[in-house]
Amino acid sequence: MEETTDCTDATDEEVHEIRDIRVIRGRILAAAKSRAMTGLHQQGKSEPSTTWRFVLGVALKAALLFVACNVVFAALEPLETLGAISLYNRIVPGRERLPYGENPAESYNLSLYNIPAMIASHRVAQPKAPDEYRVLIIGDSGTWGWLLDNEDTLAGQINAGGYVTADGRRVDAYNLAYPIMSLTKDLMLLDAATRSVHEPDLIVWPVTAESFPRDRQLTPPLLHNNASRVRALIDGYRLNLDASDPRFVEPDFAGRTIVGQRRALANLLRLQWVGFSWAATGIDRAIPGEVTLRQSDFDQDLSWHDYKEPVRLTGDDLAFDVLAAGVARAGDVPVLIVNEPMYVSSGRNSNLRYNSFYPRWAYDRYRELLAEAARKNGWRYLDVWESIAPEEFTDTPVHLTPEGAAQFAQRVAAAILETANE
Amino acid sequence: MTFDLRAILVLGLAALPYAALLAARWRAWALLAGSVLAIYWLQPPLPIRYADFILPTATLLLTVASWWATRKPGDARQAGTRREDLVTLIVVAALVAGLSLMRFVEAEYRITVSRPPDPLGLVAGLAIAGAALGAILWLAQKRGPERGLAVVGLLVIALFVILKTEPLAAAVGAWWRSLTGQDISLASGADLNWLGFSYVAFRLLHTLRDRQAGILPALSLREYVTYVVFFASYTAGPIDRAERFAGDFRVLPIVKGPDAGRFLDGLTRIAIGLFKKFVIADSLAQGLSLSVASAAQADSALWLWVLLYGYAFRLYFDFGGYTDIAIGIGVLFGIRLPENFDRPYLKTSITAFWQSWHMTLSNWARFYVFTPLSRWMLTRSWKPSPALIVLAAQLATMIVIGLWHGITWSFFAWGAWHGVGLFVHKQWSDRTRRWTRGLSARPGHKRAWTAISWFATLQFVVIGWVWFLMPDVQQAAQTMLRLFGLGW
Secondary structure (H helix, E strand, O other): OOOOOOOOOOOHHHHHHHHHHHHHHHHHHHHHHHHHHHOOOOOOOOOOOOOHHHHHHHHHHHHHHHHHHHHHHHHHOOHHHHHHOOOEOOOEOOEOEOOOOOOHHHHOOOOOOOHHHHHHOEHHHOOOOOOEEEEEEOOOHHHHOOOOOHHHOHHHHHHHOOOEOOOOOEEEEEEOOOOOOOHHHHHHHHHHHHHHOOOOOEEEEEEOHHHOEHHHHOOOHHHHOOHHHHHHHHHHOOOOOOOOOOOOOOOOHHHHOOOOOHHHHHHHHHHHHHHHHHHHHOOOOOOOOOOOOOOOOOOOOOOEOOEOOOOOOOHHHEOHHHHHHHHHHHOOOOEEEEEOOOOOOOOOOOOOEOOOOOEHHHHHHHHHHHHHHHHHHOOEEEEOOOOOOHHHEOOOOOOEOHHHHHHHHHHHHHHHHHHHOO | OOOOHHHHHHHHHHHHHHHHOOOHHHHHHHHHHHHHHHHHHHOOOOOOOOHHHHHHHHHHHHHHHHHHHHOOOOOHHHHHOHHHHHHHHHHHHHHHHHHHHHHHOOHHHOOOOOOOOOHHHHHHHHHHHHHHHHHHHHHHHHOOHHHHHHHHHHHHHHHHHHHHOHHHHHHHHHHHHHHHOOOHHHOOHHHHOOOOHHHHHHHHHHHHHHHHHOOOOOOOHHHHHHHHHOOOOOOOOOOOOHHHHHHHHHOHHHOOOOOHHHHHHHHHHHHHHHHHHHHHHHHHHOOOOOOHHHHHHOOOHHHHHHHHHHHHHHHHHHHHHHHHHHHHHHHHOOOOOOOOOOOHHHOOOHHHHHOOOOHHHHHHHHHHHHHHHHHHHHOOOOOOOHHHHHHHHHHHHHHHHHHHOOOOHHHHHHHHHHHHHHHHHHHHHHHHHHHHHHHHHOHHHHHHHHHHHHHHHHHHHHHHHHHHHOOOHHHHHHHHHHHOOOOO
């Protein structure tokens, strides 16, 4: 261990530096020897009496505690309860729309499956003001506001309009849409919202034909991961849907533990953290710089979902039972069903198709069936399917520009006031 | 593969057979071999063909060249390790050649991140590079040992400057792509993401400089290579000192093998580090941390402050967590790496902050920038005033620390910010020493003053992070103004 150091080649001004370093080095080497001889690496911190028995005892206790926590967690299934505990509306402002986003770093938003957490993060979780006419808006990505800032969404435009009911209440619209097309998804959110939201006065439900096919109803992962909620709705309203759909996620005991639910727990925490960036920026979506516009020219294609050729659709082919369940679930709260605007093309083969979503035969029949169902059931119904100019649609036949959303909002607001003033 | 959870788990588990099964005399060899393999294993994939194999190999070549330059030929200890040095060279070369044989192994069984180059080509390339480097060193050393040290030092500095300067790195990337026939238009600084080189460079410069000063003890090649590329500290430091590392390394054969106390210490430290890095820092990174984008998007000064504080704590827990993990892994293998952090955000002066934040880097800069520069100025005939010497030395030291993170104007500004801060604090404390001593008689006043000092120091450091975060000075200045309600 002995070393010799040669200072003869050091310059005069380095002598002090050399001395400093030598002193440090001497101390270091002495300490290393001392540690090595005693077998300790943190003198004074580790007791010499530390034995493997002690270490294994600590490890065993930690393992037992870990297992116990996991077992208790699996038994209690507290995720939904935990979801209701939120920094939103307390430390950070509530969100203007339900959390959805695939790139949290850019959108300050993320997708998760915890419905109570989603609603708790929304400003709708705040108590209703005495002078408020509370309107909940459910629906698909067009209503959620794909490619739109919050102030440009349907709800945002209605609120910007400053509408007041005849009895002096200010119309406050809450965007509870979620960017997937499925009436069953809308029904589940409507059910969750009416359970936890303070006294809504009206529910607005914009729909389009693409939300109606049976094969779309149970497609969203949000439904797969809320199997018990969906099953309760299927059973409770006798919906013509498969309650034993294999896509439903049914975690076993291990899957319900902390380890099994680690992703869901992480998302719950992540939702709280991104709330700070949301609070700082007011941004909850990432809008790409360039947007590819919806298709205007089409092939001679008449297919729609399972139908290769035109057929005469009946009410049973589409999920009108789910729509009816929604109206029933709302109870005394009026529901305004809106056939939302869509892009109507004048391009190649537009005599066969309205747009990339719909061949004319399917959409026309859907409109007939929806109008008929509304009339039969006495639903409040507003059909604005071709009320917006084609240039006001962006990347899909149902995604609107801010101007298009403003025009849509005027039509809906008029219907809201009509309902409120009845 | 970087220093992620899987790497930490593998290294932690490897400590068990190392301590329990390996004969004590083989421990040093095991650390050498493990470290050499780890630099290839940890290197992230690079877009340029074979770059993720060539860069770790270049690290080893440079390390061997640096050792050769820092040898003390007349030293008895140095002479006594000749056989060991030769064996070490053979072992390292065999490991590199062996790794290249992974070219013929399925991807899932390779420890290299991509398919290595052809072994024959590699051996030929190594021989040519080694011969060229050796010839340059020989020629330089013929004109005095100092020249050899200078040549290697300049080479390390040149590489460091290239890697840390985005346009230079991109230009080298483009040149390299032209050699491999890859698309030059895709060249960027990320082409040369040479894992751990910042730390390797400063370790090499430390040994070269200490050798120049005659204070570097004789080190065998095995000690030297393991010191430079020790797997625990390779990716994120700390920047150990060679003589300190060698002290631990040499006593490895007498360290108690399966020592419960050591394992408890090491694992506890790793657990603390994992919590800091993967729970706290990564959570803060999810949204409670300022980013370049959110700094521009923020719509209120209050929330800008909140995010800036989040960023400050994220930096601390991220880097501090990695340091804890590195120290913990080192402890498991019998090497006690130096501490890097000592509750820096609780310090009551900027001087104390820099004695507790990235301590091994600030000590390095103190040894090799501040002290020599201030002494050099003191001995000049045109000796400036003491205050000017302190200002110049502190500015230079902190700017070097800033540029170590990347050669950009914003890192320069961050270094200058702290250099000025240290200077102002020194002037302030020199002038108020009597007054602050007098506070001891008034505990209430002292507590209040301590609280004010802590708050002011923290604000200074936290605001300084804006320079650190932003890609350019203009954005940084704009963000700073917005923190104070200006420029909205």
